[in-house]
Amino acid sequence: MNNKNRLLGFVTLANGEYPFEFDKSTFKLKIFLKESGEVIDSFSRFLDLYTDEDEHEHRWVNTIEIKGQSVDGEYLLFGTLANPDDDHGFLTYDINWLFISEKDDFNYQEAVITGAEINYFYHPSSIYKIENTADSDKKYHTVTNTKISLSESASISCGSYTYNDITINISLKLYGKLYFLSKQPFDSFTALILHFNKKTSSSFTKDRIFSTMQFLRYITYRSNISINNVNLYNYDGEKRIYAGKFLVPPIETESHLKMSTRIINYPCLGEKTSTIFEKIDTKQIRLSHLCKSISETYNYSFARIIMILSRFERESENIYGNINPSKTSEEMKSLAVTILNDFITRQNITGKQKKKLKSIINGISNSGISESDRILNALKDCKPIMEKVISEFYKDSYDIEIEALSDRLNEVRNGIAHDKDNWSFEAVHLSDIKVIERLLYAMRLKEIGVDNSSISDALGRLFP
Incomplete structure (x- = not known):
C-alpha cells in the first residue's frame, strides 16, 4: 500500500x-x-x-x-x-x-488550484457571515450574541483568454468550514479555477498550471510561491467528475511577517487577471529578474541590477515598440556629427583616417534608442502613477528628476555591461533602481487597462 x-x-x-x-x-x-x-x-x-x-x-x-x-x-x-x-x-x-x-487518460478540462498566495490574492474570510445581536436597552450597546454562518460562495470571475485555440476561463471560489468543540473552529481557503472549453492534453494542462505559478510570482515579486493542491476534473454534460491531481516538488515557503499583504490582490486586477495570464503564456511577461524571497528583495547586487535594467529594456520594447529619441539625444547626435565633419574639413583629413572618421559619424547618426530614452519615455507615459513614487525618492520637480534619473541609469547600465572603470555606484543609483522596479509594474498594468488608482494601490502593496 x-x-x-x-x-x-x-x-x-x-x-x-x-x-x-x-x-x-x-x-x-x-x-x-x-x-x-x-x-x-x-x-x-x-x-x-x-x-x-x-x-x-x-x-x-x-x-x-x-x-x-x-x-x-x-x-x-x-x-x-x-x-x-x-x-x-x-x-x-x-x-x-x-x-x-483515476484512469489511463491524462486529458483534462479543469484544474482547481489552492495555495497560500491564492488566499492572499483573494482573502477567503468573506465566506463567513457574522451577525451580532446587541442589547439596545442599555446606554452602551453591548453585543450579547454572535452568530457565524457560511454564506454561499459564488464564482468570482477573473476573465478569460484564448491560447492555441482553447479558451481558458479563470475564476475564484471561496470555501469554508465550521468545526464544533475544536481549538480552531474556522477554516477557509480560496481556489483558483482554470476551466477549458474542451478536454486538453496533459501538456496543455501542465503548462497552464505553471502559468498560474508564474502569475503568483508576478503579483508577489518573488519566486518562492507555494501550491498546496491541484485537483483535476472532467465533465459529462453538466456533471463534474474528479479525474486526478497534479503535483510539483515541495519548496521552502515564504516566512516574512508581511507576506499576506505584499501582493497585488484581486481588487487591483479584477478581470484583467486573465490578461496577465495571456501575457505570461505569450512570453511577453518574463520573470528572470525576481528574487527568491521577500528578504532578498532588499539586497541589490550588480547582477540583480543589470537583470532589472535588462528586463526593463525588453518590457519597454514589448509595450512601446520603436520610440522616437528624446530631443536632447537628437541634438547631441547632430552636434557630434557637425563637429566631426568640421574637423575633417579644417584638418584636411584624407585617406584611411577620413574613412575611419566617416565610419564613426555614420555610427553616431544611425545609433539606436538609448536606455535613457526608453526610461524617459516610460516615465512620461506613466506620470500620473509615478509622480508619487518620484516625490518619495527625490526633491525636485517630476520633469527635472526623470531627466536626471534616466541619464544616471544609462551610465550605470553601460558601466556594468561593459565593465568600465570610470564610474562609481552611488546611493542615488539605488533609488533609481527602485524606481525602475515600480515602473516595470506601472507600465505593464497600464498597458493591460488597469486604472491609475488601482495601479497606485498595487505599487503601494508590493513596495510598501
Whole structure:
C-alpha cells in the first residue's frame, strides 16, 4: 500500500516494466531494474545520446515522460530529464512534475488550484457571515450574541483568454468550514479555477498550471510561491467528475511577517487577471529578474541590477515598440556629427583616417534608442502613477528628476555591461533602481487597462 509520502508500483521503460518507489518529500523516482546489466544498458543509451561529440555537441538534455501505475491502481505520468543518476545500482530520476489520474487518460478540462498566495490574492474570510445581536436597552450597546454562518460562495470571475485555440476561463471560489468543540473552529481557503472549453492534453494542462505559478510570482515579486493542491476534473454534460491531481516538488515557503499583504490582490486586477495570464503564456511577461524571497528583495547586487535594467529594456520594447529619441539625444547626435565633419574639413583629413572618421559619424547618426530614452519615455507615459513614487525618492520637480534619473541609469547600465572603470555606484543609483522596479509594474498594468488608482494601490502593496 502507498503511504502519504510514498508511491509504489510499476513504470514502463523502453525495455519492459519495472517496480518503482517515489518519494513525495524529495520528488525522486527510484526504479528497481532486475539485473545490473540493465542499469548499464540504461546509462549506455543516455551516453549514446549526449556524448557523441560529432553529432550532439552542446546538446540540451531532453525532457521525458515516464508512465506507470501505483499498487493502488492510480495511473501516473512523471515528467523529468533524460539524465538519471545511479543510486547504488538503482536508476534514479529527479521528478519535475507528476500527474496522478483515476484512469489511463491524462486529458483534462479543469484544474482547481489552492495555495497560500491564492488566499492572499483573494482573502477567503468573506465566506463567513457574522451577525451580532446587541442589547439596545442599555446606554452602551453591548453585543450579547454572535452568530457565524457560511454564506454561499459564488464564482468570482477573473476573465478569460484564448491560447492555441482553447479558451481558458479563470475564476475564484471561496470555501469554508465550521468545526464544533475544536481549538480552531474556522477554516477557509480560496481556489483558483482554470476551466477549458474542451478536454486538453496533459501538456496543455501542465503548462497552464505553471502559468498560474508564474502569475503568483508576478503579483508577489518573488519566486518562492507555494501550491498546496491541484485537483483535476472532467465533465459529462453538466456533471463534474474528479479525474486526478497534479503535483510539483515541495519548496521552502515564504516566512516574512508581511507576506499576506505584499501582493497585488484581486481588487487591483479584477478581470484583467486573465490578461496577465495571456501575457505570461505569450512570453511577453518574463520573470528572470525576481528574487527568491521577500528578504532578498532588499539586497541589490550588480547582477540583480543589470537583470532589472535588462528586463526593463525588453518590457519597454514589448509595450512601446520603436520610440522616437528624446530631443536632447537628437541634438547631441547632430552636434557630434557637425563637429566631426568640421574637423575633417579644417584638418584636411584624407585617406584611411577620413574613412575611419566617416565610419564613426555614420555610427553616431544611425545609433539606436538609448536606455535613457526608453526610461524617459516610460516615465512620461506613466506620470500620473509615478509622480508619487518620484516625490518619495527625490526633491525636485517630476520633469527635472526623470531627466536626471534616466541619464544616471544609462551610465550605470553601460558601466556594468561593459565593465568600465570610470564610474562609481552611488546611493542615488539605488533609488533609481527602485524606481525602475515600480515602473516595470506601472507600465505593464497600464498597458493591460488597469486604472491609475488601482495601479497606485498595487505599487503601494508590493513596495510598501
